[in-house]
Amino acid sequence: GAVVSQHPSWVICKSGTSVKIECRSLDFQATTMFWYRQFPKQSLMLMATSNEGSKATYEQGVEKDKFLINHASLTLSTLTVTSAHPEDSSFYICSALGQGALTGNTIYFGEGSWLTVV
Amino acid sequence: KNQVEQSPQSLIILEGKNCTLQCNYTVSPFSNLRWYKQDTGRGPVSLTIMTFSENTKSNGRYTATLDADTKQSSLHITASQLSDSASYICVVSLFYGNNRLAFGKGNQVVVIP
Numbered sequence: 473g474a475v476v477s478q479h480p481s482w483v484i485c486k487s488g489t490s491v492k493i494e495c496r497s498l499d500f501q502a503t504t505m506f507w508y509r510q511f512p513k514q515s516l517m518l519m520a521t522s523n524e525g526s527k528a529t530y531e532q533g534v535e536k537d538k539f540l541i542n543h544a545s546l547t548l549s550t551l552t553v554t555s556a557h558p559e560d561s562s563f564y565i566c567s568a569l570g571q572g573a574l575t576g577n578t579i580y581f582g583e584g585s586w587l588t589v590v
Numbered sequence: 591k592n593q594v595e596q597s598p599q600s601l602i603i604l605e606g607k608n609c610t611l612q613c614n615y616t617v618s619p620f621s622n623l624r625w626y627k628q629d630t631g632r633g634p635v636s637l638t639i640m641t642f643s644e645n646t647k648s649n650g651r652y653t654a655t656l657d658a659d660t661k662q663s664s665l666h667i668t669a670s671q672l673s674d675s676a677s678y679i680c681v682v683s684l685f686y687g688n689n690r691l692a693f694g695k696g697n698q699v700v701v702i703p
Contacts, residue, residue, distance in 0.1 A: 478633070506691075515679070515695040516634070565633050579691070581626070581633035 475499060476568050478582035485556055485589055492552045493585045495566030501546035502568035506579075507539070510563045522549040556589040563587075593617045593692040596680050600698035603670055611697040613663040613680030621683040625654050625665045628677045628696065637665070637678075670701045 475498040485491045495505055503524045508516040520541050521529045528541035540552040549568075553560055565584040594615045603609045615623070622641045626634035638647040638654040640663075646655045651668045667674055677696035684690040 476633075513698075515693045517693075518691065563631070567633075578636060578639065579624075581635070583633045584631065586631070 476502075476566065476580045476582040478566055478585050480585060481583060482586035483588070485587070487557055487589055488555055490552055490554045491556055491587060492550055493564055493566075493587075495549045495551070495568070495582050497547045497568045497580070500568075500570055502549075502570065503546060504569040505543060505549040506567045506569075507541060507549075507551050508565045508567070510565060510584075516565060519551075553587065556587070558589045561587055561589045594680055594682055594694035596678075596694035596697050598697060599695070600700070602700045602702060605670060605672055605701050605703050607670055609667050609670060609699065611665045611667075611678050611680075611699070613665070613694055615661050615663070615680070615682045615692065615694075617682045617684060617692050618661070619684075623654075623656055623663050624681045624683070625652070625663075626679045626681060628679055630676070634679055665697075667699070670699075672701050672703065675699060675701045 477496045477498055479494045483491055505522040507519045509519050510516050518531050519534045522541050522543040524543045524546050530536045538554055543549040563584050563586055565582055567579050567581045570578045570580060597612045622639055624639045625637045627637050628634040637649050637652050640647050640656045642658045653666045656663045665678055677698050679696045680694040682692045
């Protein structure tokens with residue numbers, strides 16, 4: 473079945489540094505990918521919608537210069553947390569919208585990436 | 591106010607017993623309603639997806655129902671297993687595109703032996 477892979481699964485970084493998280497659709501093409509943030513015992517919060525070949529659409533309150541999103545190919549979107557601070561520590565999840573006969577109309581989620589900023 | 595409300599927030603059930611989770615939504619019009627299972631620290635996994643014209647959908651021991659008139663959905667877990675311990679999330683897609691999703695906060699289920 474369709475799989476979305478995230479890397480890394482967990483990362484610890486120093487305050488002030490930048491961290492990149494990758495989201496790949498492994499066996500299907502995804503023109504649209506989504507990035508979410510989830511705090512403990514909270515629901516998923518959409519941060520931005522990533523469209524291949526164009527600028528990402530950010531949700532209200534999400535700093536686009538803080539969370540850089542690049543969707544350079546149909547199978548890869550990246551989220552870069554720039555100048556990370558401890559309050560950026562969270563669980564980041566991506567999802568990809570499947571299209572076509574086999575994966576159409578289904579949203580597949582990655583396994584998530586734990587970010588801890590110290 | 592959240593567009594998708596789930597209840598109960600959490601529950602503990604004995605292994606082998608059944609349970610029903612509720613999802614009420616205010617999103618209208620909507621395209622489809624999905625139930626996901628999310629294990630702690632993992633990404634959500636799709637269980638069922640129903641369009642507004644469908645009333646029920648099953649996936650193994652999971653059965654989802656939908657009443658578009660009352661804007662209610664339920665997820666029934668039959669003969670629960672320890673591996674069913676997870677958060678179950680109700681997600682509603684807005685009518686004008688799958689890229690707009692409204693998430694519930696999830697039902698936290700703990701199955702004990």
